[in-house]
Amino acid sequence: MTNPTAAMLVIGDEILSGRTRDSNLHHLAKELTAHGIRLAEARIVADDHAAIVSALNDLRARFDHVFTSGGIGPTHDDITADAVAEALGAEIGIRDDARALLQTHYQRTGLELNAARLRMARIPQGASLIDNPISAAPGFSIGNVHVMAGVPAIFQAMLASVLPGLAGGDAMLSQSVDVHRGEGEIAGPLGELAARYPDLGFGSYPWIRDGVHGTQIVVRGTDAARLDGAMVKLMAMLEPGK
């Protein structure tokens, strides 16, 4: 596959403790797939400086893009910006452009731009800001790392403004079919088909509905004609009686 690759780094104790269910990964996965960027790995780490720095340095060296979510709010455990700065060897401090965004927002809402809120203007030098249309505090891109908020509505808005600027590959297409056969029954033919179409991905996902077992077969690739051809062969293989 020649599509660009990406990794996601989710930052937050609350996911690892089971308090919260992450939903940003699923959103990012769908958006990247549609944009022709292959999400190759995801990681979830705690609000721990060393863990964030180490994961970032590993991921940004191995993939074309790294998207982070979480840890850029005003509280003591929001340490993502500083960890990103350290990983990339960048200076960090309160930046005038980010401070101006916060000033405008808090003047408009009548709230005080106190010391805690001002922390959200700490942005590494050389980073470009990512617009936050919901609560003003910006995300940022530096090198191949895109730093975004954990609150799903803000994460989604930030991604929507970042993604159009990134080169995508061919969009990944998929077709799927549900069959009333166990995975073990279709595994043989499916394996043969996968060997004949090495440019496509073949997945099978067993399901149980009202006590009935079946399998969903998903075929994925970037060439619509190849996909159609594989589906025709697949359906022939699965014809009753075969």
Added chain:
Amino acid sequence: MTNPTAAMLVIGDEILSGRTRDSNLHHLAKELTAHGIRLAEARIVADDHAAIVSALNDLRARFDHVFTSGGIGPTHDDITADAVAEALGAEIGIRDDARALLQTHYQRTGLELNAARLRMARIPQGASLIDNPISAAPGFSIGNVHVMAGVPAIFQAMLASVLPGLAGGDAMLSQSVDVHRGEGEIAGPLGELAARYPDLGFGSYPWIRDGVHGTQIVVRGTDAARLDGAMVKLMAMLEPGK
């Protein structure tokens, strides 16, 4: 924290492509927290032999336990058992004990134990089997790695049989309170409190409901009395007018 640590490794293209939303991580996180094991990291990798081996070797060296989900079915892309065997330097082949479990199950259900299904009896030498009460094909534990199915009902059943055998630490307790104040307003006092109670974890999670902003504050720790003390101080700090 002296509680044992754990990592999760989720294996599956379908999560990274956005086709499926993982739910096993959330279940594992809650169960481990209740058992006094701290989930410190989670990773999601594709159905790729080298990626699985590399992630396994990193995680099993750094944490007391590694739990995997996915990739132990009958199809060509179910490659977890072989990757685990390679990572741990163990021989792998069809084991008699696992084959016997499958034989009994397929005899009972009247289905054929074909070559694809027999692949599910490929278990590394030296591993102990994990019971699968739903579809017989076992998981296994080898070293500090626990290999389980991706289908949520089976994952949960396997975890329920593995977890009681693992030493846990003190159960992690938590208390939470919702306040109608923005995160930026409570960040200062919360940070002071966190500095006074270094043995506790303090998290804050902004929310928006019907246009009203607020924050959920979560305090976590293993000592109930310390937790109570911190909550009393927290409430006093947040008293209206302060």
